[in-house]
Amino acid sequence: MRKFALTAIAAAFAVTAFTGGTAKAAGDAPVPAAQDWSWDGIFGTYDRAQLQRGFQVYKAVCASCHSLRFIAFRNLDGIGFNEDQIKAIAAEYDVEDGPNDDGDMFTRPGKPSDYFPSPFPNEKAAAASNGGAIPPDLSLMNKARVGGPDYVFGLLTGYEEEAPEGFDLADGKHYNHYFPGHQISMAPPLYDEAVEYTDGTPATVEQHARDISAFLNWTAQPELEARKALGIKVILFLIVLTAMLYAVKRKIWRDIEH
Amino acid sequence: MSAPQWNNKVVKWVDDRLPVISMLHHSAYEYPTPKNLSYMWNFGSLAGFVLVTMILSGIFLVMNYTPHTSMAFESVERIMRDVNYGWLIRYIHMNGASMFFIVVFLHMFRGLYYGSYKAPREMLWWIGILILLAMMATAFMGYVLPWGQMSFWGATVITNLFSAFPIIGDPLVTWLWGGFSVDNPTLNRFFSLHYLMPFIILGLVVLHVWALHSVRSNNPTGVEIKTPQDSIPFHPYYTIKDLFGMGVFLIFFCGFVFFAPDYLGHPDNYIPANPLVTPPHIVPEWYFLPFYAILRSIDFTIFGIPAKLLGVLAMFASIVILFVIPWLDTSKVRSSKFRPVYKWFFWLFVVDTFILGYCGAKAPDDYFMGVPGLKVIVMGQLSTLYYFAHFLVVMPLVGKMERPKPLPASISESVLKEGANA
Numbered sequence A: 001m002r003k004f005a006l007t008a009i010a011a012a013f014a015v016t017a018f019t020g021g022t023a024k025a026a027g028d029a030p031v032p033a034a035q036d037w038s039w040d041g042i043f044g045t046y047d048r049a050q051l052q053r054g055f056q057v058y059k060a061v062c063a064s065c066h067s068l069r070f071i072a073f074r075n076l077d078g079i080g081f082n083e084d085q086i087k088a089i090a091a092e093y094d095v096e097d098g099p100n101d102d103g104d105m106f107t108r109p110g111k112p113s114d115y116f117p118s119p120f121p122n123e124k125a126a127a128a129s130n131g132g133a134i135p136p137d138l139s140l141m142n143k144a145r146v147g148g149p150d151y152v153f154g155l156l157t158g159y160e161e162e163a164p165e166g167f168d169l170a171d172g173k174h175y176n177h178y179f180p181g182h183q184i185s186m187a188p189p190l191y192d193e194a195v196e197y198t199d200g201t202p203a204t205v206e207q208h209a210r211d212i213s214a215f216l217n218w219t220a221q222p223e224l225e226a227r228k229a230l231g232i233k234v235i236l237f238l239i240v241l242t243a244m245l246y247a248v249k250r251k252i253w254r255d256i257e258h
Numbered sequence B: 001m002s003a004p005q006w007n008n009k010v011v012k013w014v015d016d017r018l019p020v021i022s023m024l025h026h027s028a029y030e031y032p033t034p035k036n037l038s039y040m041w042n043f044g045s046l047a048g049f050v051l052v053t054m055i056l057s058g059i060f061l062v063m064n065y066t067p068h069t070s071m072a073f074e075s076v077e078r079i080m081r082d083v084n085y086g087w088l089i090r091y092i093h094m095n096g097a098s099m100f101f102i103v104v105f106l107h108m109f110r111g112l113y114y115g116s117y118k119a120p121r122e123m124l125w126w127i128g129i130l131i132l133l134a135m136m137a138t139a140f141m142g143y144v145l146p147w148g149q150m151s152f153w154g155a156t157v158i159t160n161l162f163s164a165f166p167i168i169g170d171p172l173v174t175w176l177w178g179g180f181s182v183d184n185p186t187l188n189r190f191f192s193l194h195y196l197m198p199f200i201i202l203g204l205v206v207l208h209v210w211a212l213h214s215v216r217s218n219n220p221t222g223v224e225i226k227t228p229q230d231s232i233p234f235h236p237y238y239t240i241k242d243l244f245g246m247g248v249f250l251i252f253f254c255g256f257v258f259f260a261p262d263y264l265g266h267p268d269n270y271i272p273a274n275p276l277v278t279p280p281h282i283v284p285e286w287y288f289l290p291f292y293a294i295l296r297s298i299d300f301t302i303f304g305i306p307a308k309l310l311g312v313l314a315m316f317a318s319i320v321i322l323f324v325i326p327w328l329d330t331s332k333v334r335s336s337k338f339r340p341v342y343k344w345f346f347w348l349f350v351v352d353t354f355i356l357g358y359c360g361a362k363a364p365d366d367y368f369m370g371v372p373g374l375k376v377i378v379m380g381q382l383s384t385l386y387y388f389a390h391f392l393v394v395m396p397l398v399g400k401m402e403r404p405k406p407l408p409a410s411i412s413e414s415v416l417k418e419g420a421n422a
């Protein structure tokens, strides 16, 4: 019967491993290669400098098409900006507010409590400017695609100038290895020196892609560091508690033939 | 069985007027339990623990959740980002649903292996099946609440199944939706029912435990308690064993909550629901996959009954059939430990449910595990056939034909023998 219990526990792990894996392995596009990320593993954390570089890329490149509607300027303290820097960043944006006492809407400089303004007033406008395709909001992108950051990185670096021989690329579409169906409406957004890094990191397409993918991982999971830090404490506590419960169990059952 | 004498005056005063304390004492303290229960008997108390966890985490989620199509997704993200420890509450609730099913499925496989459904435990088994059905309804409706792409499309696909019924089908679906598509009224009623159902489950659990305590626990030998030596009081022996099991389980649970919170979920549910964009693969949560595979495996008509209706009937039948297994199983012996032939069929059945789960996750035209020529749909059909054959053919026939190993005279005897062998 002990064997049975062990088998059952093994089965529980098998179920979870197996279903988690199979439910996701769908679609015909090639699987983007797994990258090394600073937050990988149980102890991994974000690299603040990288997140800030990624933010720079977002601001300079992606923000002209993609919104980031779940992120407020105040949240940027999570990537290491202080209050004054956040105020300054917010003030660079015009935010619509109102109505005022005359009943009119007006624009004013952003405040830390404002959310990132969207580049387009509505989806129709977004589609009209992008050949009919709507640039999706990026806040949750890393959680909303199989592969997460590996996919976003693969997508941004997976463009091909020419579609392969015999591939029928529609007008206004671009060939991408990792996008499902390979035809994406987003032109390759990154190029070398797209932004200039102040910390001397080489400004290559690959580096930009890596940094923005990291930044988007933070926008999708801002709680990641707090979660893992708490998790380590909780699991250590549980291991000690469980070991003690086991000892007590042994003691209580000592005289029972079972 | 006689009510204990209480020394504490307050306790005695209360107990004389409402004997709850005696009742608790009777059912959680002195309840005579077989002394040879294995760790497979831990999953019942674990299921109760998960139920309480779900209710508590759910109540805190509701404090910040908005059941409206235009705000549900945002409100869940607010929980994740702005509510203190909101991410923790939500991840507990989200992974808790999976844990609930893992624990309950193991609990049920335990029952199947040790023949715990046989007389006199039929009612206990039935109530368990009702709990499973209620859990499925609860989890299905809960999954709709965050109003992501899978929420919306899962709800659309599953509610649409009811349109398979002749004549009443379409009006029934319209009635379920509260409109002509899955929309705000649907979300609202699902929210209401999702809040209600766990308390119905709680009620069923009370009945389940009541039934258990009148027929007593089964045990790995399948031989009933015969003498006082066969049993020990629930407390402290099983309270401590259950607590230890809970510790192990919590480590497993917390591993997901803190280190892989989205592993069991589907990425598409982080895309807000959009009725105009159908996801390429609509896949239910993992715990529904075997049933989904059974549903999809019927792609043919019989006697003019449309495939869709047959599929729905087969899916429901796959659970309803569990109600009658106390009579389909013809063996005189409960525990598979003493059933050399059936034992193998049991494990074959377990493998079959895994295969069904795999088929449910894949597109019907994919190849099964990449084996050329073997379509998922075909494999799904074969394993569906085997699923029913296990109950309808294997159980009655093997029970009749197999020669069971000799049973121990009593629990104590089997314990002593095993001790001597060890």
Ligand code: HEM
Residues within 6 Å of the ligand: B051, B054, B055, B056, B057, B058, B059, B061, B062, B065, B076, B090, B093, B094, B097, B100, B135, B138, B139, B140, B142, B143, B144, B145, B146, B194, B195, B197, B198, B199, B201
């Ligand atoms: C039998 C117990 C229960 C099960 C199996 C269950 C299952 C689920 C599932 C699978 C989800 C979707 C998780 C997600 O993707 O976020 C969910 C969400 C939710 N549940 Fe439950 N639930 C249970 C009890 C409760 C109770 C008792 C309440 C309230 C009193 C509740 C309130 C909620 C709310 C508000 C959500 C939406 C918030 C969210 O998506 O995180 N649940 N539930």
